[in-house]
Amino acid sequence: MVIGVRWLATIRELPTAPVSKFERIGAHTHIKGLGLDDNLKAVKIKDGMVGQEKAREAAGLVVRMIKEGKLSGKCIILAGPPGTGKTAIAVAISKELGENVPFIQMSGSEIYSTERKKTEILIEAIRKCIGVEIHEMRKVYEGEVTSIDIRTAPHPYNPYQKIPESVRLTLKTKDDERTIEAGASIAQQIIAEGISEGYVIQIDAETGRVVNLGLCLESHKGKSYEVDTRRKVPRPDGKVLKEKEFVYTLTLADLDELNAKQRSGSIFSFLFGGPELREIDAEIRMEVDQQVKEWVDGGRAFIHPGVLFIDDAHLLDLEAFSFLSRAMESELVPIIILATNRGIARIRGTDIKSPLGFPVDLLDRAVIIPTYPYDIDSIREILKIRASEEKIKIEEAALERLAEIGSKSSMRYAVQLLSLAAQNAKAKSKERVTLEDVERVDELFMDVSEAAEYLRKHEEKLLIH
Numbered sequence: 001m002v003i004g005v006r007w008l009a010t011i012r013e014l015p016t017a018p019v020s021k022f023e024r025i026g027a028h029t030h031i032k033g034l035g036l037d038d039n040l041k042a043v044k045i046k047d048g049m050v051g052q053e054k055a056r057e058a059a060g061l062v063v064r065m066i067k068e069g070k071l072s073g074k075c076i077i078l079a080g081p082p083g084t085g086k087t088a089i090a091v092a093i094s095k096e097l098g099e100n101v102p103f104i105q106m107s108g109s110e111i112y113s114t115e116r117k118k119t120e121i122l123i124e125a126i127r128k129c130i131g132v133e134i135h136e137m138r139k140v141y142e143g144e145v146t147s148i149d150i151r152t153a154p155h156p157y158n159p160y161q162k163i164p165e166s167v168r169l170t171l172k173t174k175d176d177e178r179t180i181e182a183g184a185s186i187a188q189q190i191i192a193e194g195i196s197e198g199y200v201i202q203i204d205a206e207t208g209r210v211v212n213l214g215l216c217l218e219s220h221k222g223k224s225y226e227v228d229t230r231r232k233v234p235r236p237d238g239k240v241l242k243e244k245e246f247v248y249t250l251t252l253a254d255l256d257e258l259n260a261k262q263r264s265g266s267i268f269s270f271l272f273g274g275p276e277l278r279e280i281d282a283e284i285r286m287e288v289d290q291q292v293k294e295w296v297d298g299g300r301a302f303i304h305p306g307v308l309f310i311d312d313a314h315l316l317d318l319e320a321f322s323f324l325s326r327a328m329e330s331e332l333v334p335i336i337i338l339a340t341n342r343g344i345a346r347i348r349g350t351d352i353k354s355p356l357g358f359p360v361d362l363l364d365r366a367v368i369i370p371t372y373p374y375d376i377d378s379i380r381e382i383l384k385i386r387a388s389e390e391k392i393k394i395e396e397a398a399l400e401r402l403a404e405i406g407s408k409s410s411m412r413y414a415v416q417l418l419s420l421a422a423q424n425a426k427a428k429s430k431e432r433v434t435l436e437d438v439e440r441v442d443e444l445f446m447d448v449s450e451a452a453e454y455l456r457k458h459e460e461k462l463l464i465h
């Protein structure tokens, strides 16, 4: 058919062009850790960190205590002028803690939502930071499938269609072999999982859930396929029917959600996740807490308090602060780290002035880690690290000028100029950033004090109605 040919002719193969990787460089991508030695002493330049030794050492102690589980319900404040590395230190703390400790980062401004209550947002954030490691002993049938016989029966409404009715399986381990017979639900799962002879499977003795662990290494199929993308596992040892320990790591927020979904009860919420739950009520959380406490008392669960880091915490208001103070006294709380660059400031939502813009009762419960402005040497080193992070080649004289600018205005401004100068050099097809590029961009852009000075001078001319 002509149409068919024309249709075919429109198909063409696309050249397999290599996908170029798009790399994003964020403000803190160069931070890999706190840069401490084994005795928790700060090494001047390590892990992308430069200077600010005392704060890094303090943070190191905090990390050690968090890892040992000794610090739950404590509050740590990072306080210092803008651009002195508070956020950088928090990022380093999260890197040091590793993946198994929950670390949630938010900004003080995130509590202001038109849809949700402030306290609701905070409770959820807190619960996301508490890991619960649950150990469960379950009876399972486990082994390599050596024979499989699925029996079918006519569909009750459509006799021409066959549906699986039952299954007879032989499972083999290194030391045991057993033949079991199971009903329709297990037979369906076996078909759905694509399980046949040679696979190692696990069937929960109580719930009948089937898990396909992969192709058995010792099986005929496992040996014969040379290039095979399927996962391969050794034949299990021990008995076919055994008690096995399963370990799950969830957070309290995960458990709340599971509990809420179970409650909402509809089959669709089980299958498809259901509608997004906007708020989880207090009752559900209480139930979860109760359950978790029972598990912990029974030795079946372990709590891993993580870290809730609230950046720009002076944006929180009195209500949020009082909520946090109260939360710190309850049993299941993470470590709370707050960062602020305010000196004496008004506590949001009140007319009261207070150090750091935090209420005194919160300050009283906290330990404060100060960060100090950088000297020119540290600024130069940080600029060097940023240059290598952004793959910028820069001449000595240009770097020196940027460091000077950084010490006079701010480090952030110097870091920004570095990227701009690199762009300027690129526009001129130069490989290296020179003094000329730095001077050019310094002339084109203003730092804050220049901007303030300029605006003050020209105030009258600007639009004032």
Ligand SMILES: Nc1ncnc2c1ncn2[C@@H]1O[C@H](COP(=O)(O)OP(=O)(O)OP(=O)(O)O)[C@@H](O)[C@H]1O
Binding pocket: 027, 028, 029, 031, 048, 049, 050, 051, 052, 080, 081, 082, 083, 084, 085, 086, 087, 088, 089, 340, 341, 371, 382, 411, 412, 415
């Ligand atoms: N000691 C350091 N070593 C390496 N890089 C640093 C260090 N301190 C800060 N930086 C980098 O300098 C920039 C500014 O620091 P950061 O954002 O942490 O400041 P901050 O104290 O959080 O400021 P703000 O109060 O404005 O939030 C970031 O890119 C950060 O990664």
Ligand SMILES: [Mg+2]
Binding pocket: 086, 087, 088, 311, 312, 339
């Ligand atoms: Mg910050």
